[in-house]
Amino acid sequence: MDKHSYNKPAAYGEYVNGMIIAGHYHETDTYLTKRPNGRSDWLITYTLEGEGRFITPGREDYCSKGDLTLLRHGTPHQYGTRSGRIWNFVWAHFSSRIVETNLLPDMPLFIHAVDNDSAHQRIYQAFRRVISDSIERSAYWSELCENNLREILLLIAQRESKPIDARIEETQHLLSTNMAAVFRIDELARKVGLSPSRLSHLYKETIGVSIVESLNQMRIRQAALMLEHTNRNASEVALDVGFQNYNHFANQFRKHYGVSPRAYQSGRTRKND
Known part of the structure; x- marks a missing residue:
């Protein structure tokens, strides 16, 4: 045939x-x-x-x-x-x-x-x-x-x-799929074919926040889900999403949710009981 x-x-x-x-x-x-x-x-x-x-x-x-x-x-x-x-x-x-x-x-x-x-x-x-x-x-x-x-x-x-520059789309993918990794702007820039300064400027212009803030938002959103739906404690969750320093994690979490990670988890636990 x-x-x-x-x-x-x-x-x-x-x-x-x-x-x-x-x-x-x-x-x-x-x-x-x-x-x-x-x-x-x-x-x-x-x-x-x-x-x-x-x-x-x-x-x-x-x-x-x-x-x-x-x-x-x-x-x-x-x-x-x-x-x-x-x-x-x-x-x-x-x-x-x-x-x-x-x-x-x-x-x-x-x-x-x-x-x-x-x-x-x-x-x-x-x-x-x-x-x-x-x-x-x-x-x-x-x-x-x-x-x-x-x-x-x-x-x-x-x-x-929502069409965006392919290099920014690739950067977001790299951040989300390696969220817990330690990132360097120059390494990200090399992977997407831009200079560090151009990547930083284009990313903020496109997404509205810096690369660091965008990564923090990804990590904090994931941390909130883990605190709500798993039995892992706040310290474990901080490491899971890529924060090596718990105090920094707690400050970032409070910035986004208005309460500490432990208070957030405690409140969600009581709500689901």
């Missing part, structure tokens, strides 16, 4: 009532798919390398590395590799039961550029899980695929709702 005939049931199994099919293609410019009547499902692609071309009524669009495309169901279209290029991409067909598509712009073809490493890795890994689960067909495979597609759509909707 021609590997490009993935819209036929035999390619990945019967496609009915919300079933998901997905794959990973690496194609030369001879690759072309035409669907003059569209399809009853949605198509999502994510370009890893090279360029693809989409033709929809009245438009011709190109996608390159880091571009996620969402093709609306019922849209007449053709797509393939751009002339003279290769197109390395992952894709999935899915049904309208995944309603998170409503969070994205209402257009026949929507293209979103993913411009930072953490978002790229998150989207790519989600696609990898969709592909493997759709092929393995283990228990709950369809639900697992849908959850990963929803993660991709929600992440793109989040990025669309």
